[in-house]
Amino acid sequence: MIDTGLFIVPARGGSKRLPGKHMIPLNGATLIERTARCLTESALGFPVLLTTDAPDIRSAGKALGWNAPFLRPAELASDSASTLDTILHALDVHETGAATPDVTVVIQATSPFRPAQAVADAIRLLREDGTLDAVVGMRRNTVPAAYHYPETANLTALNTGLEPVLVPNGTVYAIRTEVLRRDGTLFPERLGAVITDWVGSIDIDTPDDWNIAEALAAKGLTGQVIGWAGTELPWSKA
Secondary structure (H helix, E strand, O other), rough: OOOOEEEEEEEEEEEOOOHHHHHHHOOOOHHHHHHHHHHHHHHOOEEEEEOOOHHHHHHHHHHHOOOOOOOOOOOOHHOOHHHHHHHHHHHHHHHOOOOOOEEEEOOOOOOOOOOHHHHHHHHHHHHHOOOEEEEEEEEEOOOHHHOEEEOOOOOOOOOOOEEEEEEEEEEEEEEEHHHHHOOOOOOOEEEEEEEEEEOOOOOOOOOOHHHHHHHHOOOOOOOOOEEEEEOOOOOOOO
């Protein structure tokens, strides 16, 4: 059963590659504001906990009605900080004053075209398919796995599979909290996927990513859910 949930939004103040990216307007709305819009449209009603190292992002989150009770400690504020450690720290803070949520949903603000349906479907999968412990947002990599090569001196294909493969795109990570605590990963063995199209899978990490996002936003494009995987539910499209 999933009766309670918690959105955790990790948002750093910026990196050497793209400083201040969360607070730069993208076609009139910052990445933080776009994330808030997506969570509202998902209609799940979970509280939102913001984990950030930046006072301006914290203030922006509070203005949106999010919980932002702390600034991230220094050891979790570097480019090398583990996303998992950041999430577990935020969950620890939350649970000091509230009950443990049934499901923890990690929403990165750097996915500006993530469809709200992807977030809602992730929870729907967990609710309807009791065999799943987590659902992760993914995209289709249409280059068959047989043509994937490691960047090493020995260029040997990783495997012989000829079907398209799925790769995580950062749009959503929904996991049963007890499993997150027990296994210490966002990718447990019993995993499902919500698959979004190329636009919905855009993840802003570099200046080139930002330039692409600006062009897409100027055209008013939005992402779409195109399928599901890892489940035998009858409404699955994948």
